[in-house]
Amino acid sequence: MTEVLRALAPGKTNLCLFLGPTRPDGLHELVSVIEPLSLADELTLEPLEGGALVAAGPPLAGETCAAGADEVVCAGVEGPNLAAAALARYRAATGWEGPPRRLTIVKRVPVAAGMGGGSGDAAATLRLAAHAAGRPGDPAIAALAPQLGADVPSQVEPRPVLVHGAGEHVESFAPPPPHGVLVLPSRERLSTPDVFREADRLGIGRDAGELAALRERLRDGLAPALIANDLQDAARSLCPAIDDALAAARDAGAEQALVSGSGPTVVGLFWGADGEERAAAAAAALSGRFPGAVAARPVGPDFAAVVGVRDNGGSS
Ligand SMILES: C[C@](O)(CO)[C@H](O)COP(=O)(O)OP(=O)(O)OC[C@H]1O[C@@H](n2ccc(N)nc2=O)[C@H](O)[C@@H]1O
Ligand SMILES: Nc1ncnc2c1ncn2[C@@H]1O[C@H](COP(=O)(O)OP(=O)(O)OP(=O)(O)O)[C@@H](O)[C@H]1O
Known part of the structure; x- marks a missing residue:
């Protein structure tokens, strides 16, 4: 083995x-x-x-x-x-x-x-x-x-x-239609607990009924109106530089730009068969202003599978 x-x-x-x-x-x-x-x-x-x-x-x-x-x-x-x-x-x-x-x-x-x-x-x-x-x-x-x-x-x-x-x-969750993802990392870091705390301070957050209704709506798929992050304003409040990245992603052609998780990374979504290509062009154009800007694509379990590696570096 x-x-x-x-x-x-x-x-x-x-x-x-x-x-x-x-x-x-x-x-x-x-x-x-x-x-x-x-x-x-x-x-x-x-x-x-x-x-x-x-x-x-x-x-x-x-x-x-x-x-x-x-x-x-x-x-x-x-x-x-x-x-x-x-x-x-x-x-x-x-x-x-x-x-x-x-x-x-x-x-x-x-x-x-x-x-x-x-x-x-x-x-x-x-x-x-x-x-x-x-x-x-x-x-x-x-x-x-x-x-x-x-x-x-x-x-x-x-x-x-x-x-x-x-x-x-x-x-x-049914895979969304083809798209590419522009990733704009920030020079700053955010602690996840701090962002949740800031969301509480700002009074962001929905009641249980509203949350259940949104979960139900998602059963029909990810309609464009549902592409949003409630933690975004909390992350922006702690890291105002996020606003530049959101604007840059949109200006570079992303159909949607939003904070990833608790931030401060911003992602831009480029839909369609040419989405990956457009995201790559945007990443190249923005890499001077946003070091680490990169295009990514959605992946599945095969990408993350465990492989055995032989001594010569090959996979088995
Ligand atoms: C923001 C997300 O990345 C969205 O995917 C996750 O909810 C965060 O997941 P995570 O980083 O694995 O979070 P954990 O390491 O479990 O929790 C870190 C801290 O974030 C806050 N936290 C996290 C998850 C959650 N549902 N509610 C919270 O309030 C809590 O203060 C917790 O102590
Ligand atoms: N393997 C690891 N990779 C990155 N950070 C780690 C790791 N193990 C522990 N940490 C600590 O966890 C903290 C959060 O790092 P991480 O990159 O997981 O954050 P995050 O992506 O914002 O998390 P999430 O999106 O799950 O809220 C870091 O400050 C780091 O010190």
């Missing part, structure tokens, strides 16, 4: 996000259509040479953290890593005692940007761990995902989904 495993962790955007009341556990009810994108982190899980002895060494500054005897290397992310938590919890929940592994994450999804980067990494780590344990598709993954974060369940099997509850209820 191949020892080195690799998986892509797609970033996500919310094609719509409707905010509801706060629950007793402090999380907000929401209804959202989430779409995984080709802008993705790359994760490699491989045997850790020297086993636990290596993991006991001092971490590389801000880049490495231990998950029990496993090691997670993730340049660009300081502090505790959600992928390390995913690996540790998978071992604890399933009793998997395979030899220590090194998990290396190459970040491409902007951090603290509303694209679910950490959540996608955690979900991909659960897929990798289940494969390494010889249990691909392990039902333990679905049980662990909501414990790791509201965005993790929707990314366990990346595909268009309708989520409700605080994010833990995930239903398949």
Whole structure:
């Protein structure tokens, strides 16, 4: 069996996000259509040479953290890593005692940007761990995902989904018509809890009845009038530079421009068979003003599947 495993962790955007009341556990009810994108982190899980002895060494500054005897290397992310938590919890929940592994994450999804980067990494780590344990598709993954974060369940099997509850209820959603996505990252970062708090302060949020009605309307598909993000004004309030990005995306030809998740990343949607091409042209035109501007396309589970990697780098 191949020892080195690799998986892509797609970033996500919310094609719509409707905010509801706060629950007793402090999380907000929401209804959202989430779409995984080709802008993705790359994760490699491989045997850790020297086993636990290596993991006991001092971490590389801000880049490495231990998950029990496993090691997670993730340049660009300081502090505790959600992928390390995913690996540790998978071992604890399933009793998997395979030899220590090194998990290396190459970040491409902007951090603290509303694209679910950490959540996608955690979900991909659960897929990798289940494969390494010889249990691909392990039902333990679905049980662990909501414990790791509201965005993790929707990314366990990346595909268009309708989520409700605080994010833990995930239903398949018919893929929207062909489109390309312009991603405009921000120089700033936003903390998700801060954005939800700001939404509360601004009095954004719908009652339970309105939220249920919107969920019902989404059963007929994503009508253009439903493409909106209730967290957008909260993110704009904390990061006014978002307004420039929204205007730039529209000026570049996007039919809709909106904040992704809790922001501050802005996405522009380009519909039609030429949508990907138009999004790519917009990204090229805007890359000077918006470093990291990139075009992405919607992806499905095949894109994110775990593959074995041979020593020569080929896939099996
Ligand atoms: C904004 C979204 O990205 C939309 O997809 C998600 O709702 C956020 O998901 P996430 O980053 O995985 O969020 P978590 O890590 O679970 O929660 C971070 C914090 O965000 C707030 N939070 C999150 C999700 C939710 N439904 N209600 C909330 O109020 C809470 O303050 C929570 O403590
Ligand atoms: N693997 C990871 N990738 C990115 N951030 C991580 C990771 N693990 C932990 N974090 C921490 O999580 C915080 C949020 O980062 P992330 O990129 O997941 O935010 P986000 O995309 O805004 O989240 P969401 O869209 O799910 O609300 C960061 O400040 C970072 O320190």
